[in-house]
Amino acid sequence: MPRAFPRLFIDASILYFLIVDVSPGIIVSTPRLVLRRWQPSDRNPFAAMNADPRVMEYFPRPFTVEESHQAIDRIEAGFEQRGFGLCAVELQADHSFIGFIGLSVPNFTAHFTPCIEIGWRLAARAWGNGYASEGAKAIAAHAFETLKLDQIVSFTAEQNLRSRRVMEKLGMTFNPDDSFDHPNFPLGHLLRRHVLYRLRAQEFGQPVK
């Protein structure tokens, strides 16, 4: 009996740290979105999104379920290693998963690498509501104000006008001299030519033309 109190005390403190450790892992919130670390419940909707040919129109091909699961594992490992990554996005309104917005490190070599890329991919049903732009602004603020990055870039196939528009609305600048051939697309592939947009810390928040 004399040991009962210390035992209870230690158990309570462990419980406290467990609760903190499994907290939702929110990176940033916006009026309509929560951008957070990934949860097991994201796996199925993420795989469904990556299997949709509309969503993957500007990528080499849709992902298999296994590729989607591996992507989440890689993203989460990146968060542990670097402290940033592509965030799972859920709607404040109903907590449904709608895709990702966040930061990543491209794994190929080009004239602008190494660098940190801001990127986004949302389920088609969520498009056209301004969600990508809203989440991207919050991630850019996080990149410059919390992570103290000097510059972020974004790139996409030159035909991907929807994504380019998100880059423009974020205040990113496009220089045609930065365009490049993406090594993940074979020579002659229609989507091989990519455009690069840049955003420097001092430019963020300036009025967008």
Ligand SMILES: CC(C)(COP(=O)(O)OP(=O)(O)OC[C@H]1O[C@@H](n2cnc3c(N)ncnc32)[C@H](O)[C@@H]1OP(=O)(O)O)[C@@H](O)C(=O)NCCC(=O)NCCS
């Ligand atoms: C790119 C993507 C994230 C945009 O999401 P979203 O939430 O619909 O984006 P927003 O609503 O914030 O902004 C989209 C902008 O593109 C515009 N737009 C939509 N279709 C367009 C088109 N065909 N041509 C030009 N602009 C277009 C919209 O009008 C909007 O601009 P506006 O606010 O000035 O009207 C979404 O379409 C997506 O997930 N696409 C597939 C994955 C992908 O391509 N990811 C990027 C790879 S780099």
